[in-house]
Amino acid sequence: MIGALVLILLLFLINQILFNGFEKKHKFFSKKLMNWLFFYHLVFFGVYYTYALYNASDSKMYYERPQLLDSWGEYFGTSTTFIDFISWPFINFFGFSYEMMMVLFSWFGYLGFLYAYLFFRENISVKVKVFKLDFLVLILFLPNMHFWTASLGKGAPIFMGLMMFAYAIKDPKNRWGALILSSFITYYIRPHVFLFVAAGAVLGYMTGREKIALWKKMVIYIGMVGSLLLVQDTILGMAGLNESENLVEGFEQFSEDRGGELAKSGSGVDMANYPMVIKLFTFWFRPLFFDAPGLLGLIVSFENLIYLLLFFKIIKKDFISFLRKSPVSVKMSITVFLLASIAMSFVMSNLGIIMRQKSMVMYFLFFVIFYYMAQKRYDRILKIKKIRSLRLKHFEKHNV
Template sequence: MNLSFRHALFAYHLVFTLIFFGYIVNYGGDALGYWTLQADSSQGAETWIEYFGLSTFFIQWLNYIPSKIFQLPFWAGNLIYGMLTAFAWLKLYSYVVKQFPDIPILALKTIFLLPNMHFWTAGVGKESLIWICLVLFFVHMSFDKKSLAIMCLSIVGMFLIRPIYASFLIFILCFWGLMHSPYARKYTYGAITILLGILVLALRQTLLAAHLPDLSWNSLQTYLDFQMQFLGGYQANSYIPMEKYSFSLALFTFYFRPFPWEGDGIWLFMAGVENILGCLLFVTAVVLSLKEKFWDNKYILVYGMLFLILLSILGSQVLNNFGIILRYKSVAMIFLYLWAINTVFSVLKLILAKHFTK
């Protein structure tokens, strides 16, 4: 039965590859530019090596051979990305099934079929590559040499795609190592010192990419204001005045909006339904967790949620468009859903156990 669901999950994800392809062809998007190597031509690159760089330059470099050398069409590129990310979904599902026996399998399957996460990780784009790196990082959180090597490679990949996310992962790796390392302190502290040095370099690269002279509050505020004005200038249908929101409302908006009635079109409506379900699930989990003083310390929950929190703090301050918010959070909301559903069913199990032992 579990094997048949794995097949269904794989096929389900590829359906979203088809939907993603149709959406980009009809409405446009960065994905087509990534595949045709025209999303950012400021390098003036002509050869494969000249295309190499960070962020958009990297994804264009990655697409150079299949797109320009093999002349594969855009639909084929989406199929390649979709199949790679489908395997990442299967890997995460297999891991979660083993790690969370208290979650009813039907509830777990439902979480893995929520549409927004699949849509944005199903085709040519940075989110697909980010998704693969995140899955490899979090399912290999272990101190054996192979797992540590995979985690480090995931960080390298993330740095090439989105340096600020790599900074988040390096911070998480440092904190995780400090809290759980089985090695002698001198080795642990030495490794963390090296990682902190790499973190400084990653942050420096992030500053350069954002054209920030330093990490002062004035520089950050100037950048945030510019980012909001830049996105606000498009005045898209899904524009929201995030710059006018309080910090808490901006965070809530990042996590749980749009609601079904706040957007135009079937896609924003479906995303809104998913947001309401996620919000209700999260609130229920928080109430039950506080009531029973329950907290699950599994690595993928604690550190996956930490990544999402860091992402949400950043996103809530620089994004003001529902469509972009849905895309940015798509790679990490699975951690909130897993935490919430695991908390709900674990606490219910504790409550029932107390009831029947009275």
């Protein structure tokens, strides 16, 4: 455990170096907020570590597997294998203990929140309050998000990859390193999620309201579509569809088989015959008290209620028109969120797995909600300023 404490101190110092760099690039950057967020995230590392000591946890297998083979290269591959590939040098070369690996991956999860903060604040300068709290602070400190990104496994690095990508795509010319790294991480951990991200980026750049040079749009389009063509066999292979003659029927069969397997556990729900709307509601907002699996499920239910209340914020008549006029970042986010939600709602039939899996994509929904509310507030501010200006002109005209 001493090694884990030393590593925490080292990572804290690395954070300060990162913060100094971001502070120079972004005037809005708050080192104080990010340090508080780091300590808050460490609390959930402690919670998850304690939970793993007394319960079955995949983190233990993720620590044991990289020690089975002597060759690092044999672990290079997609999905679970890639996590072993990341872990191998730290365990076998640097001698990291289980606790140190938990800290390291927890830090990866924290970096996801750091990039989420940058993604939100760079694109949305207007402050918005919800439930009398700052919107951004509220979503950055949601406990369920931290719990599932504070341990050795897929959750932390995939979240880091997605949020790094969202930040980098804003300025691909100057952030190409982060863009390539985040794409690499996302693809090798979850190839199908990379498909959604690439589709979102292409749609966003093709239809966003910003005036972007045609050549820039074509670079993004060719880059993302080219990448998908190169890795299509791997993506289809994840669902056993690489040799299927009918992709639709193949996916339906895969969904049915996968959903049936997941529904066998204690927290399983039979979603096979649910209408699409109910499937999505289940994926986004359940458990909700009445079907919470255990104490953890009850805690998550409070957070799901917050998700639901936030979602109601965009159930407005003008939301569709807002989407049509929205910028690249919003259209990319809503595309990634909906595609991932639809795909995963077909195969997720276990509330425990749903609680963990949706942490990957919920921040894209939060971004859309935040941008919508900020736009509404900004429009109100402009309207008030215009009215005041007209009143002032009227006053001056009649008092000359």
